[in-house]
Amino acid sequence: MSVIEEKPLASENNVEEKEKVGADDYVDMKFTRELRKATKDVHNLSDTLINAKFAFALSDDEVWYDGLLAFYEVYKFFETHLPERLLPKELYRAEAFEKDFSHFYGADWKNTYEPRESVKKYIAHLEKVAAQNELLLFAYAYQMYMALMSGGQMLQKKRMIARKLWVFSKDSDQQQKQAEADAAAAIATATAAANAGEGVIDEEDLQARPMPAQVTICPPGCAATFFPMKISVLKSKLRRVFNEQYGKFDDELRAAFIEESRNVFRLNMDVVRTIKGVNRANLKKLAIAAIFISSIYLAIKLAMK
Secondary structure (H helix, E strand, O other): OOEOOOOOOOOHHHHHHHHHHOOOOOOOOHHHHHHHHHHHHHHHHHHHHHHHHOOOOOOOHHHHHHHHHHHHHHHHHHHHHOOOOOOOHHHOOHHHHHHHHHHHHOOOHHHOOOOOHHHHHHHHHHHHHHHHOHHHHHHHHHHHHHHHHOHHHHHHHHHHHHHOOOOOOOOOHHHHHHHHHHHHHHHHHHHHHHHOOOOOOOOOOHHHOOOOOOOOOOOOOOHHHOOOOOHHHHHHHHHHHHHHHHOOEOHHHHHHHHHHHHHHHHHHHHHHOOOOOHHHHHHHHHHHHHHHHHHHHHHHHHHHO
């Protein structure tokens, strides 16, 4: 499978924009937009499933850790099968996942751990892909680490706020309240911008999209989504790897890369459906909400008598 001659990824027209965002964070988004457009339908389907399944459940420990456990083998596979030129070591997550599992399941969690069938099928597919071309395996890694640095950050922030897992000293209540307020505001801003219509942000202007509020502290059990480095720098670094490779693909390899990028979301949905405790957690949250609303209603009725 041949590749075409490498072409410059940034033109002179990009110089002013590059100076604006900073040399460390700037990446030409041409190829990113192309890939995003090609995977948009299956990506949206995956998001719909996740949003419906985890409407109220992600602050529940059992759901959160089973979700991490479900994808642990996938991330570990990338980190043992891709060279550092395709997957920088700063992104490695397997050790962090294991640290979280030890916190929640206990130090001997591996003694009873068995990958679920959907994960075994996922790994079997990744093995076939890796044997065919490591660049096609990178298609999976690119999507999965970008997801962890985007949606994963936002979900952990919401979870930490809901679970009050912030780690501060006893005399820093004001600092804690300010941190929670800042995190909530950042999440609201990012969500509003992502859902806004024309005039706020161009959906295809990926460079201008707001970054999710980064998890900047690491309480016990939150290592998987904690990145010591600035998330925008890590994402830019991974995008540069993607650009360097994708820009040299011939039509055949580019088509195969896009197809495997679509398969990421298909296989992820199969795994997401196996995560335990979701229905129980959602029902519990709905029941609490119903009791709360009923209590307010009764209190108002009694006050009016």
